[in-house]
Amino acid sequence: MLFAFSIAPAGGGSDSVGDVVAEAVRVVRASGLPHETTSMFTTIESATWDEGMAVVKAAVEAVQARAPRVSLVLKADIRPGFDSGQLQAKVERVEEALGGGAPSAGGADGAPGATA
Template identity: 80%
Template sequence: MLFAFSIAPSGTAAEDGSVSAAVAEAVRVVRASGLPHETTSMFTTIESETWDEGMAVVKAAVEAVQAVSPRVSLVLKADIRPGYTGQLTAKVARIDEALGG
């Protein structure tokens, strides 16, 4: 299962409007989880074997941001496909192959 999510604090940005310090705490949780993951400029994607395993990481990441912000925004998208693993990279590889790369 793939979970793509974005977590951001509301009302606690640095003077320059940056939320990177709070978001870094969420990414720290993801990296500590040991699950395959990828962080881009807009989303972090994790791959887990089960719904509960993936959602536990998302919940812990939200809680990490809540520790520094009274209000948190979460955007979540999931690809629920039991029995498939390695899709974090395999999906991209299939697109690259279709493009002739």
Template identity: 85%
Template structure:
């Protein structure tokens, strides 16, 4: 199952929040779960709902340690029995792009 999420401080502090967001990303990377961070979201792949939500919870707590308020946006692709989808979904789109248009 895939979890795409964005965590950011929401207490009106500095315009640049990168150093605080980095604390959340650090939690994700230390989790050992497959992950990818882009400019807007971090995506993780977990075997179970609980495993994924535990990492997200710890990432939120890392931001809360440096901010009095946190914003969380979360999207999940819940598809039991599938793994490797963090890269497989992108590969399928890339393959489709290589095919000529009809």
């Protein structure tokens, strides 16, 4: 099961939120779950709904400790029978469909968003 989420602090009096967002990423890294952090989202892979949501909740609470208001965007890929390795396997399936080329660095052809 994959969980992609973005946590944004608000009301802290600064446009820069990197230090506060780092608290959420620390929680994810400490969880020991496979994960990936990009400029817009962090994705974690967990075996169960409860395990994944516990990490998301703890990450929100870490940001909430430093900001008076928190926004959460969450997307989950719930796919029975695909228990592990999907963080990389989904991308590999798309790359294979593209002919095995190197991933693009953005733009119309390299923009993430669709699921495999």
